[in-house]
Amino acid sequence: xxxxxxxFIAFELPEPIIQLxxxxxxxxxxxxxxxxxVRPQNMHLTVKFLGDVAKGRIGDxxxxxxxxxxxxxxxxxxxxxxxxxxxIRKSRVLWFGLGGRVDLLTEAHRLLEDELVERGFARxxxxxxxxxxxxxxxxxxxxxxxxxxxxxxxxxxxxxFQLTEWVLFKSELRPQGALYTPLERIALxxx
Numbered sequence: 108x109x110x111x112x113x114x115f116i117a118f119e120l121p122e123p124i125i126q127l128x129x130x131x132x133x134x135x136x137x138x139x140x141x142x143x144x145v146r147p148q149n150m151h152l153t154v155k156f157l158g159d160v161a162k163g164r165i166g167d168x169x170x171x172x173x174x175x176x177x178x179x180x181x182x183x184x185x186x187x188x189x190x191x192x193x194x195i196r197k198s199r200v201l202w203f204g205l206g207g208r209v210d211l212l213t214e215a216h217r218l219l220e221d222e223l224v225e226r227g228f229a230r231x232x233x234x235x236x237x238x239x240x241x242x243x244x245x246x247x248x249x250x251x252x253x254x255x256x257x258x259x260x261x262x263x264x265x266x267x268f269q270l271t272e273w274v275l276f277k278s279e280l281r282p283q284g285a286l287y288t289p290l291e292r293i294a295l296x297x298x
Contacts, residue, residue, distance in 0.1 A: 108201055108292045110160040110161060110163055111160060111161055111162065111163060112159070112160055112165060112277050112290075113158065113159050113160075113277065113278045113279070113280070114157045114158070114160050114165070114243065114275060114276060114277055114278065114290070115153055115155065115156040115157055115275075115276050115278060116150060116153070116154045116155045116157065116168070116172060116219065116274070116275050116276070117151035117152055117153045117154055117274055117276060118152040118272070118273055118274070119151055119272075119274055120150055120151060120152065120156065120239070120268070121258055121268050121269075123266060124150075124186055124239070124266065124268050124269065125147045125148060125150060125265055126147075127186055127203075127263075128145075128147040128149040128203070128239065128241060129151050131189070131203060131241060131260060131263070132147065134145055134260045135201070135241070135242075135256055135258075135260050136194070138252065138255070138256040138259070138260075139245060139252075140201075140242070140248065140252075140253065141248065141284065142242035142243065142244050142245070142248075143242060143243045143244075144202060144241070144242045145215055145240050145242060145243070146237060146284055149284065149285060149287060150239055150240070150241060150244075151274075151276070151287070152205075152237065152270065153258065154215065154216050154219055154235075154273055155216070155219055155220065156221065156222065156294075157223075157228060159270055165229070165275070165290065166196060166236040167174045167228075168223065168224040168226070168228070169275055169290075169291045169293070170222075170226065171222035171223045171225070171226050171228070172219065172222070172273060172275060172291065172293045173293055175215070175218040175221070175222040176266050176273070176293045176295050176296055176297070177296055178217065178218050178293065178297040178298060179211075179214070179215035179218050179219070179297050180211055180215070180228055180293040180297040181269060181270065181271040181294075181295045182188075182207070182208040182211040182212060182215070182268075182269070182270050182295075182296065183207055183208055183267055183268070183269050184205045184206065184207040184209060184212060184237075184267070184268065184270060185205065185206040185207040185265040185266060185267050185268075186203055186204070186205065186206055186265065186266045186267040186268065187203070187204055187205070187206045187263075187266075188203065188204040188261050189201070189204070189241075189257045189260060189261035190201050190202055190203075190204055190238075190257065190261075191244070191253065191257070192236075192238075195250045195253060195254055196250050197247075197255060198244050198248060198250075199243065199244050200238075200240055200242070200243060201236070201240070201241045201242040201244060201257075202238040202239055202240050202241055203239050203241055203244075203261075204237075204238055205215070205237045205238065205239070207265075207267065208214075209230070209237050212237050212270065213237070215270075215273075215295065216235045216237075217235075218234075218274075235274060245271075271294060271295055272288075272292055272293060272294040272295060273292075273293055273295070274289045274291065274292050274293075275287075275289070275290045275291040275292075275293075276288065276289055277290050278288065
């Protein structure tokens with residue numbers, strides 16, 4: 108029996124954003140991009156990837172979430188635009204971006220990160236960049252074709268949605284795709 112659980116903390120997405128993701132993917136697929144698409148129903152806004160956590164430490168992660176939630180405030184953000192990480196020539200992730208009160212989202216991430224570090228979890232080495240992953244890119248793509256696809260599909264009207272609770276997820280990697288199971292839900296209650 109495994110002594111660790113693969114986990115991450117994220118916001119679940121409302122149905123209109125999941126539908127937007129499916130629509131964007133369908134439109135991008137028409138450009139013939141060879142990528143691995145994320146199933147829209149599996150999409151979420153990751154705040155912190157914890158990785159393999161000892162079962163006995165899951166409570167520590169939940170406690171960090173509870174403590175940070177007292178200062179983190181609910182927020183309205185917008186889904187807008189398309190892009191890639193790390194850049195167009197060596198892209199690895201195709202995403203749609205976030206606007207609106209991203210400053211509040213960044214602050215919520217910082218509060219959570221600080222509480223997790225206080226409980227012995229590792230601090231993230233990279234800066235937090237809020238995004239929603241549409242696809243993972245496993246092989247080099249023609250940069251011009253990718254850029255044309257992004258320019259064609261990426262000019263959709265922004266869609267607002269609320270972020271009010273984060274979820275501690277268990278992640279099981281399976282051949283047919285990842286299975287995410289909520290372990291803890293915590294509402295943001297800061298003012």
